Amino acid sequence: MDISVIIPTFNEGNNVQTITNRLSKALQPTGKSFEILFMDDSTDNTPEILDQLSQDASFVRYIHRTNKRGLATAVIDGLKDAEGEILVVMDADLQHPPELIPTMIDKLNEGFQMVIPSRFVPGGSDGGLNLYRKFVSWTARMIARLALKRLRKITDPTSGFFAVKKSAIQGNIYHPIGWKIMIELIVRANITSVAEIPYQFQSRDLGSSKMSGSEQVRYLIHLGRLVMISEEDRKFFSFCAIGLSGVIVNLAIYKVMLLLNSPVVIAFILSSIVSMISNYLLNSTLTWKSRVMHQTSGRIIQFFRYLLVSTAGLAISSGFLSFLFYILHVHPMLSGILGIVTGVIWNYVVNDKWTFSTHRLIKTAKTMETVTNDGQK
Template identity: 45%
Template sequence: MLTVVIPTFNEEHNIIPLTERICESLKGKEFEILFVDDSTDATTEVLEGLSRNNPRVRFIHRHNQRGLATAVVEGFRAARGEVLAVMDADLQHPPEVLPRLLDSIETGNDLVIASRFVPGGKDGGLTPLRRVISLTARLIGRLALKKVRPINDPLSGFFMFKKEVIEDVKLSPLGWKILLEVLVRGNYQHPAEVPYAFERRRGNHSKMSLTEQVNYLRHLVRLVSSSPEDLRFWKFCLVGTTGVGVNMFFFMLFTRLFSLDVILSALLATSLAIFGNFLLNDLYTWAQQKEDHLLGRVIKFYLCSGAGMVINVAVLSALHCYLRIPAILANGAGIIASTAWNYYANNRWTWGSATSRLANENPDSQ
């Protein structure tokens, strides 16, 4: 059976048309609609009457509680279905998409997202300002979390998954983006996205606020902190940033205090910065992973860093000299490429055997 979980807060005018459209869309299917209600208006009374007249409708009314994500999690716990769907109550998520999501589940996918950003999808229900906010939030989420990067619409509030995806998983969402929690913590193998057109909101104004945006950022920090692989990458970036400061300090010291040649000073400063980065990464980023001898790790790190510098210069040259991209932008692209290389190479080679061992011991962390 499918359970459609719908969190509600003051949606009295949308409940009945939404229910009618869901029932029409899922005609012939075994399903229930579970509203989790935090309302302070007449929504609760509407739900009471609806549940009496429609056996497919159930609702939970929470007293003195607020929060879309926590409401959805409570709905997950109370759901009777083996497949769970989540959607909003404001009619921006068209119920007519539910059969397509269910078809995708029945063909073997265990997590299916209704997406605005795959071919055929549209985000016409957003104002220009909300589109900018949504784009920024998606970019930050995909940059911060590895498991989110393959997903085009990781902030969708409209999705469906098999209940086994969250079995024995502790969900502790913060704010309004429950899908991020499922993507990072859930146990799934075959995610998919189905296009849909995000519709304009009907009825009350949007419940998006500055507080919810701050909660989104706090949620990202919590997810990164609880994901060893993501946390390791950001530790590596932090160490690399400190390396820039170390490099500049020694470069100025050699050129101004000791009056050394600029090229020689740059080489010495870079070598010291690389060694400083190695020590910090060895003690901080990959603190538990010490299977190779110290000298072996140092040599590997220097080789990876040297290759990273070659990549940086190659990308800079290609973009600036051949494609005429401004030098500052081309150099930035080179830095990104070399950072990605350095992390991947060091994670797989310098500290690679221990990384693989920990991954095998803790498969859920990767």
């Protein structure tokens, strides 16, 4: 089987005949074998309609689930049961145009693992959503792109319409909650080759957005779980959390030393050093645990590199703040925020690429041990 189109349904008997006709018309000219697989959780007469449809058209299958409900599990079960080498997921509410699928397949044949029709690339449209739904959609997309590095180059990461090669997602265990299945696949299957094509999103004539209050909470929980299993994202958020703890440690010690009548400059320097040590210990234990050197010489090198990077980060963030405030006359609070962001990015990137770069540290540590041994001789 070449293509499987997986469509979750819930009480959408009025749409299944229409979408089947449109899919058949779009896919038959490709000359490829295909199936339409309806994953049905309906409580009305939709199963009867699907049963008749499967008898009339040999390329239609349906699975009526009675032991569980939900879009997430319906799609995942459909992906497992589908027979095609190319898997297409779309809604049954006629918002996703089946006529785009041949173009999606052509893109996959160019070597991409996944193809996403996007509302936000040139030529795309969000179908005239109202202001509230635009805001909710924008917020969901931005949170996903900020939380997960793998999504940052994707303009429409919350789309429910996509095509993926079966070979790209096999061999993984998926635990989606809510209804943003595509994000789950991209992160857990480590999909790195994604193409986007423009499409005209068709607004619902009836019904409301799936993004209710409870679904918003589930969506955030889902993103949080994916951050925790994604090392590249977990490291960054761990680094930021530890940085915040360092600020608290710094201020607490600074305050105590002032109460003890220590000179301001001395109190500031000592509290900064203690917070840097605290940050290093936590980062080496949590953020870069797998890269920490066990040899004493390696740990010493890492520690002093960390101090050097942190000091340079302070100088860079202070310099950038001064440039924004004194030269460009940016508001002091905004200047401060941008300065902090610059320092955080500098510290994270350089520590990740240099301080905790294990293969470089091993060479340096071996050199130090050789020098020490020669000196002892």
